[in-house]
Amino acid sequence: MAKLEKQSASPPPGQIKHDDHSIGTLDSSSYDTKGTATTADDEMYFGDGDKPTYYNISVDDKTHIELGLKIHYRQGDDITPTSVDADGTAHYIVPAGTQVGGAHNVPSDNPNRAAWNFDFSVNTGLDGSTKTLDNFDFRIIVTSGDGEKGVFDMNHLAPGNTP
Amino acid sequence: MKAIFGTDALDHGETYDIVLQAFDHGKIVAQVHDALFVN
Numbered sequence: 546m547a548k549l550e551k552q553s554a555s556p557p558p559g560q561i562k563h564d565d566h567s568i569g570t571l572d573s574s575s576y577d578t579k580g581t582a583t584t585a586d587d588e589m590y591f592g593d594g595d596k597p598t599y600y601n602i603s604v605d606d607k608t609h610i611e612l613g614l615k616i617h618y619r620q621g622d623d624i625t626p627t628s629v630d631a632d633g634t635a636h637y638i639v640p641a642g643t644q645v646g647g648a649h650n651v652p653s654d655n656p657n658r659a660a661w662n663f664d665f666s667v668n669t670g671l672d673g674s675t676k677t678l679d680n681f682d683f684r685i686i687v688t689s690g691d692g693e694k695g696v697f698d699m700n701h702l703a704p705g706n707t708p
Numbered sequence: 709m710k711a712i713f714g715t716d717a718l719d720h721g722e723t724y725d726i727v728l729q730a731f732d733h734g735k736i737v738a739q740v741h742d743a744l745f746v747n
Contacts, residue, residue: 601741602740603739603740605730605737608732613728613740614726614742616744632741633740636743637743637744638744638747640747641720641747659709659718663742667730680732682731682734683729684728684731685728685729688724688725688727690721691716693713695713
């Protein structure tokens with residue numbers, strides 16, 4: 546992990562040269578299609594009913610990695626971006642306060658949770674690549690406007706196990 | 709949230725940048741970035 550600490554959390558534009566950015570549905574190898582042609586039953590492997598749609602997607606065509614971030618009402622509907630910058634940064638407006646049920650398909654109140662949440666997806670097997678999560682390292686950085694920062698390095702617990 | 713981001717974590721006007729990065733042998737190879745405004 547020491548090597549990661551040397552990397553910039555915000556590399557200057559152009560440093561990552563192979564990325565293509567889009568808003569939409571993840572590659573079909575990133576989620577469970579249930580083996581059916583319909584998209585109605587598609588869902589992420591990490592949760593029933595979590596759709597692969599409306600992700601902010603970055604694909605590196607050199608390493609064949611797909612990264613995805615989704616913003617949504619906690620336990621509810623997806624939140625779509627209001628704008629997207631040329632470098633792929635997507636801008637969202639999220640609700641203040643805690644989780645409130647009754648709208649946006651949010652099932653119930655939860656005074657101990659924020660009204661919004663995010664999901665992430667990592668796929669190292671695009672374009673037939675046989676590399677796995679073990680071949681790379683991943684980090685999530687959350688920074689508030691006040692400057693507080695949470696840095697979350699994902700651990701490789703065992704071969705094939707990078708939760 | 710409040711434990712990391714303070715008592716105003718859920719308040720109107722707060723902003724967040726969420727970045728997911730991938731590294732190959734310590735070199736960043738991919739990144740995706742969302743910018744949030746709490747309203």
